[in-house]
Amino acid sequence: MENVLTASRTEEVVAINESADVAAARRAGSDLARRLDFPSEEAARLALVVTEAASNILKHAGRGEVLLRTVHALASDGKNVRGIELLAIDGGAGMSDMPSSMADGMSTAGSYGVGLGAIQRQSDELEIFTLPDQGTVLRAVVWETPGATEQWKNGLICVPLAGEHACGDAVWAAVSDDNALLMISDGLGHGEAAAEASDAAVSLISEIAFKLEPADLVLRAHRGLQRTRGAALAIARIDPYAGKVSFSGVGNIAACIVIGGVRRHLVSHNGIVGHNLRKAQQFDSPWQDEALLILHSDGLVSRWSLDGYPGLDRAHPALIAGVLYRDFYRGRDDVSILVVRREVAA
Structure with missing residues (x-):
């Protein structure tokens, strides 16, 4: 049996340049969750993740992009489950101290502060690649079923x-x-x-x-x-x-x-x-x-x-x-x- 790995294209791309774009990114995430008939709790978590990620781009980099796509993995019972992956991409200052940046309330010019803590709590997966003066790429996933694994x-x-x-x-x-x-x-x-x-x-x-x-x-x-x-x-x-x-x-x-x-x-x-x-x-x-x-x-x-x-x-x-x-x-x-x-x- 074949297990599809990914959607054929990135399904939502939102440029983040001003405050209105944060709301646009949230709507894009909610629309994708609705099309996939995501459970309401997971759709709500996704909306929070998208909002915080887009807000962090605007606050700390000034501009960037939010990309959303459907991903697939296997649940513990062997069934194929879907998730929604968010990539938040910017070319800003980056983060020199990741642990401090992840701590709630630690918000400085080089720290994403409370936003990253919220993303970590609301997403099922969170990974970040960042370098000082080279920007940040953040990946977060919300699965429709807990316990999904990607080999x-x-x-x-x-x-x-x-x-x-x-x-x-x-x-x-x-x-x-x-x-x-x-x-x-x-x-x-x-x-x-x-x-x-x-x-x-x-x-x-x-x-x-x-x-x-x-x-x-x-x-x-x-x-x-x-x-x-x-x-x-x-x-x-x-x-x-x-x-x-x-x-x-x-x-x-x-x-x-x-x-x-x-x-x-x-x-x-x-x-x-x-x-x-x-x-x-x-x-x-x-x-x-x-x-x-x-x-x-x-x-x-x-x-x-x-x-x-x-x-x-x-x-x-x-x-x-x-x-x-x-x-x-x-x-x-x-x-x-x-x-x-x-x-x-x-």
Whole structure:
């Protein structure tokens, strides 16, 4: 049975620049909880988390963004449960003393004070990556059912070009028999037509994902996308027991494995899936537990690096995606970033 890991796109993005934006972020969180039919108590907790996170951005950084998406995990009874993840991203002063910043009432120019304490109490998960003078990325999750666990931790940011309502990028990720299959599609151009191509890719791949190898999936997508604008496409399958990643990519989707701070790039071929595909080739690369797999569309600059962020490679993948988005987004196209790590119990 397949367990989906994440929504195909970031569902709510709210820029925080003034006090009215805090209320807008709260409404966005409440709207997403309503669409997911979240229990009322969890929806109320989410509203408080979003409000405090947005308020902290405004007070201590002046500007930033709140991003919300649906996440999936397994409950203690083995059932798939949903959660809502919040990323609060800013490029402000950061925090030099995290314990003090988490303490209620400790509010200074460099401390988020009572807000972080409230977020910690109201969320089921809270993780923060911050560096002095480089800003803060905060991740909080409220689950619809307590006790959810994520063995395959993932981070996703998939947002449209400013001014566009539809995102031409889309992501699909799922796990079956502890193998993970990941896909990013970048529809040609941006806007509605690009989104239609990526939606078609998600629909097709989600139906046959674990039945074929990545290169064969790309070929099937090529036939299925011929009536669309076409897309760049990358598909990776991680088999942790065989210790390998099988990858096939066409077009401008970048992919790399990070092990011990060392990046190994995965090769994509030129072309457009659905229109101009010369060949789909599959490459196998070594994989080990605690490694990162990072895929992204060309909305992100290619020469990003984690070297200037001590400890980030060990942080939750959502924090890694948030930092990459904040500091390396081109701002001229849709952007999708997918970061995955398999956690192994001690």
